[in-house]
Amino acid sequence: MARERHQRKQVEEALRFAEKEGCRIEVLHSGHTWGQVVAPNGQRFRVWSTPKDADVAAKMIRRFVLRNKETPT
Numbered sequence: 001m002a003r004e005r006h007q008r009k010q011v012e013e014a015l016r017f018a019e020k021e022g023c024r025i026e027v028l029h030s031g032h033t034w035g036q037v038v039a040p041n042g043q044r045f046r047v048w049s050t051p052k053d054a055d056v057a058a059k060m061i062r063r064f065v066l067r068n069k070e071t072p073t
Contacts, residue, residue: 003027007033008051014058015047018065037061039068 005065006012015025018037034049045064048055051057 006047006052007049008057009045010054010058011051011061014061017062021065021069023065023068037064039065041068043068 006015015037019025022040024038025035026038029035029049030033032048032050034047036047037045039045043064045061047061048057
């Protein structure tokens, strides 16, 4: 089943990048929270439903994904 899309184009692209990198996206809809990105190492990053600046929010998601990648052993 496909997940719900984020309403901001930039954030949706960053979420797709996260999925390609092995992260899981959980859609929650709790207050201002749209959902969260769960990295392979278990770290979580909250995604807001209406970020003040969508470009900055997308950049923060990408940075989180790259910093929490599981390193191959």
